[in-house]
Each structure stands twice: as C-alpha cells, then as structure tokens.
Amino acid sequence: MAIQQLERLSAGRFETAPILKKLAAASRKLAELKGVAATIPNQGILINTLGMQEAKDSSAIENIVTTHDELFRDAAFPQGPANPAAKEVLRYGQALRVGYDAVRQNDLLTTNHILEIQAALQCTSAGFRKVPGTALRDIAGRVVYTPPQEADAIVALMGNLDHFINDDARFDADPLIKMALIHHQFESIHPFYDGNGRTGRIINVLYLVKQGLLDTPVLYLSRYIVRTKADYYRLLQEVRDRDVWEEWVMYILTAVEQTAGEAIATIAAIRKVLLTTKHRMREQLPRIYSQDLINNLFRHPYTRIEYVENDLGVSRLTAMKYLNALTTAGFLEKRKVGRSAYFINTPLVAILTGEAMQTQL
Secondary structure (H helix, E strand, O other), X not given: OOOOOHHHOOHHHHOOHHHHHHHHHHHHHHHHHHHHHOOOOOHHHHHHHHHHHHHHHHXXXXXXXXXXXXXXXXXXXXXOOOOHHHHHHHHHHHHHHHHHHHHHHHOOOOHHHHHHHHHHHHOOOOOEOOOOOOOEEOOOOOEEEOOOOOHHHHHHHHHHHHHHHHOHHHOOOOHHHHHHXXXXXXHHHOOEOOOHHHHHHHHHHHHHHHOOOOOOOOOOOHHHHHHOHHHHHHHHHHHHHHOOHHHHHHHHHHHHHHHHHHHHHHHHHHHHHHHHHHHHHHHXXXXXXXXXXXXXXXXXXXXXXXXXXXXXXXXXXXXXXXXXXXXXXXXXXXXXXXXXXXXEOHHHHHHHOOHHHHHHO
C-alpha cells in the first residue's frame, strides 16, 4: 500500500466516543506529569535519569539489551572499555538531548533536526536512504512491508511530514492524536538505513515538548511498547493493510496514559529520596552540604570524583573528601574499576531499576 499524506485523513474520524474518552484520560495524566516534573528544581536530574531509562527500553525494542549496572557504569566511564549494547543505549540519550536542545531553541522539529538526531544516534552522516532494497520482514523472514525505495520519494515524504509536524493548521486534531499519526508515518517512510525505530520514538516525546504538553522529555513510551511489542508491530502493519488508524491511535493513547502514570510515580519517588537526602546531609554533613552537590548525586546514579570536581568547581582533593564522607555516612556506596572509583546513589538506582517501586507495591 502506498503511503498517503496525513492531511488526507479526516480529523473527524478520530472523534469517536472510545477515542475521545481515552484522549481525555491520557491528556489528564500527561498534564499531571508535567506538573509533577516541575516539582524537581533541577530538570537536568530528570533528563539524565529518566532519559537513560527511555534509552534502555527503546533500545530493547530493537533487541539491544543491557543491564542498568552496565549502562550506569559505562556512562560514568565513557572512555573505558564498554559493553557494545550499553554504548548504543548511551548514544540514544545523547541523540535525545540533541533533539531536545533543538526544539527548545527553535520551537520547531524539522527534517534537519531529525537528521541530527539520527546522526547522533548512529554516529553517521549517511542521511536518508539513497539505495533501494530496504524491506521489513516478520519473524519468519517474509516481507510484510516495503517502504518507499526512491531517494526523491523519501525526501518528498519527509518534507511533507515536516510540514505536518510544524504547521498546526494543516490538520485540526489534538496533539496526542497527531503524535500517533506522525509516529506511524515516520516508521512507514523508514527514511534511514538504521535507527528508524529509536529515532521515531525520540520524535514522539520531542513533539509533545514542541506542543507545550511537556516542558522536558520525561514521557517515555518505550516502556509500554517493549511490554506490548507484538501489538505494536501488528498494529503498525494493520494500518498499512487495513487502514485501521483508530486502533493504532487507541494503542498510542493507552501508552501515553499508562507511561505518564508510571513516570509520575517514579518522579514522586525520586523527589522523596532527594528531599530525604537533602535533610540528612544538612544534619549529618553540614560542612559539605550544598545544592550543587545534591544535584550531582541525582544527575549521576554512578558519580565520580571528576564529576564532583567539575560540577562544584572544587579541587580533586576536595571532591574526594566529599565523596568519601558521603560514603562513610551511608549516602553512597563506593566501588572500584581498576584504579578508578565510582560512587553509587543506591536509593536512586533502586528507583530507576524498579526495585524500590516493587517494594512499595
């Protein structure tokens, strides 16, 4: 089936009672998430920690699997020998930041920005596909979908998608519905040689930031998608085969509602631990207490002497004294890699790995 331009869809077809009901629920959860995220004074904490969670889950959809420990350790030691999967996941986080900075600066999410995101993700400047032959196959190896093959067609379709993303007048529908359509269209164009799925999922959350539904990219649909992977791929294909856009939109709205709820719980847990750490540090270690030090411990689940040195503008000796004092007082756990040391914020890591959340259930 040839890809149709999204403007040719009728916005009215999505005004069914089930979709409107699900849209209202998803919108309420998303608004609540935006408010809860604003209660964390330093937004870099959420971008770093939750961004890494999204990177891990989005990469897992593409069978790029790593553990939290490998991921946090490789983030702490970017120059050292690393797990290849962890390196790929960390590049996802870098690509997300590239896109987020572009959206904040320009209030747009253009084709050029998407090219920059994919380049950061894949460490390549290959750009859009120029050679035909790409086809999507099922687990049995059968071709189920052939995306556009000609380079000119890919450029034209991405140009049309650019206008659809950035010109609200072209399609009068709620942004969450538009996000669902944008994601399907991007994945159907499949414009890159590699990284299409992960780039498409970065576009999802950046579109919500662009539309003002979020201030920071803290809604991560990949957690839901990785749990419902079979439905995700099935519905992508059924829209192409049977034009069942309504089912696809319901799937995405459900993903928004559920992942927003999970993100709200995670942020609330992070905020609670952050405040507890802050109060304890004031009481037990008043001589080294500072908000910058708190921010460092929560931006980096695994921190290092160099991070404290740079973030706080202190000497290496002072940074070492701070981290050793925090370890002795039970705030951090110290581990060694060769001759280097890193320090784990164990309560934060328990939240990010789900251990703390399971304990609360």
